[in-house]
Amino acid sequence: MAGTAASQGSYLGSKVVVTHRYCAAKFPKPVKLPAGVSQERARLIRETANKWMNGSTIRYWFFDKPAKYVGAASQKEVVRKAFAQWKALGIGLHFQEVASRDRADVRIAFMDGDGSWSYIGTDVLTRRADPRTMNFGWSLTDDPAEGADTALHEIGHTLGFPHEHQNPFAGIVWNEKAVYAALAGDPNFWSKSTTFHNILEKIQPDKVQGSRWDPNSVMHYPFEPGLILKPVKYRKGLKPAGGLSARDREWALTFYPGTVPATLPQLTPFETVPISVSSGQQTDFAFKPIQTRDYEFRTFGDADSIMALYSKRGVGAKPLAQEDDSGHEHNAHLKTHLKAGEEYVLRLRVRYAKPAAPAAVMVW
Numbered sequence: 340m341a342g343t344a345a346s347q348g349s350y351l352g353s354k355v356v357v358t359h360r361y362c363a364a365k366f367p368k369p370v371k372l373p374a375g376v377s378q379e380r381a382r383l384i385r386e387t388a389n390k391w392m393n394g395s396t397i398r399y400w401f402f403d404k405p406a407k408y409v410g411a412a413s414q415k416e417v418v419r420k421a422f423a424q425w426k427a428l429g430i431g432l433h434f435q436e437v438a439s440r441d442r443a444d445v446r447i448a449f450m451d452g453d454g455s456w457s458y459i460g461t462d463v464l465t466r467r468a469d470p471r472t473m474n475f476g477w478s479l480t481d482d483p484a485e486g487a488d489t490a491l492h493e494i495g496h497t498l499g500f501p502h503e504h505q506n507p508f509a510g511i512v513w514n515e516k517a518v519y520a521a522l523a524g525d526p527n528f529w530s531k532s533t534t535f536h537n538i539l540e541k542i543q544p545d546k547v548q549g550s551r552w553d554p555n556s557v558m559h560y561p562f563e564p565g566l567i568l569k570p571v572k573y574r575k576g577l578k579p580a581g582g583l584s585a586r587d588r589e590w591a592l593t594f595y596p597g598t599v600p601a602t603l604p605q606l607t608p609f610e611t612v613p614i615s616v617s618s619g620q621q622t623d624f625a626f627k628p629i630q631t632r633d634y635e636f637r638t639f640g641d642a643d644s645i646m647a648l649y650s651k652r653g654v655g656a657k658p659l660a661q662e663d664d665s666g667h668e669h670n671a672h673l674k675t676h677l678k679a680g681e682e683y684v685l686r687l688r689v690r691y692a693k694p695a696a697p698a699a700v701m702v703w
């Protein structure tokens with residue numbers, strides 16, 4: 340024990356210099372669930388928080404003005420490659436670069452000195468005064484390996500993934516004083532609250548994906564010696580392997596599986612269709628109205644699900660209508676005006692499936 344105290348003391352006594360520039364992600368406020376929701380149900384609902392509907396096309400756009408947001412061609416290329424790397428994992432999401440801001444879900448700027456950050460998953464669709472949903476605040480090409488990882492990391496946030504070093508199962512004990520002091524200085528200049536929310540704060544255990552810590556995740560920061568006290572082997576620093584880890588791939592494919600059926604089951608008015616997927620999974624249906632009128636879609640049973648309707652012509656990330664009944668006793672219900680002959684896709688992500696309880700969906 341004496342040895343532990345001594346080595347701890349030597350770290351506490353020396354000033355730690357951080358040379359890495361870190362991402363300062365914009366985390367949404369945790370969703371408040373009604374009282375009485377069981378711990379397991381809450382855990383499963385939170386696990387799918389801010390995840391996109393699989394099969395969506397996420398459209399991204401690089402600012403062409405104002406000048407402070409515009410990136411050089413070499414910088415944009417790093418980001419394009421990072422989107423392609425996530426896609427190459429075999430996920431069911433699609434990425435498309437668009438030339439106009441109006442058509443984009445993800446708006447990417449390269450404002451120097453403003454940090455690198457992204458909003459989390461579907462939270463990018465929330466309207467805000469700041470038109471950016473992602474920013475790169477330093478060159479992605481000065482250190483090509485680190486730049487590539489920064490782009491992968493920010494896109495990971497856009498896909499709905501949190502910070503891995505904040506995983507409570509990591510059991511990291513920080514030298515908090517050294518972390519605050521190091522991050523307050525060059526090159527990050529973070530406030531105490533930014534440092535707390537991006538490094539020290541542990542994610543609620545029921546919000547973590549799985550129970551294993553992955554120090555090689557692209558969602559994990561590298562840490563210089565002197566910031567981590569425990570596990571002891573990381574006192575000398577922690578450097579993730581770089582690139583997407585095996586577990587990054589595993590989780591990406593869990594929420595966004597690449598195996599999408601070639602033809603979807605058709606919905607017919609007034610006929611219920613069973614929903615036979617487990618918690619976290621998604622099931623899709625096709626619907627082609629024969630009359631132009633208002634239609635209603637509703638789920639039945641005890642499952643918590645998010646239900647969204649898309650026009651097949653432009654299956655993007657933004658639904659025509661959407662409802663999420665998670666944590667509540669009522670069922671998801673949509674009412675919307677549809678056109679005869681048009682093709683629509685109804686996507687249902689079951690956030691919590693009550694064991695052995697039947698669930699179904701119907702249109703009328």
Ligand SMILES: [Zn+2]
Pocket residue numbers: 362363364492496502
């Ligand atoms: Zn981050």
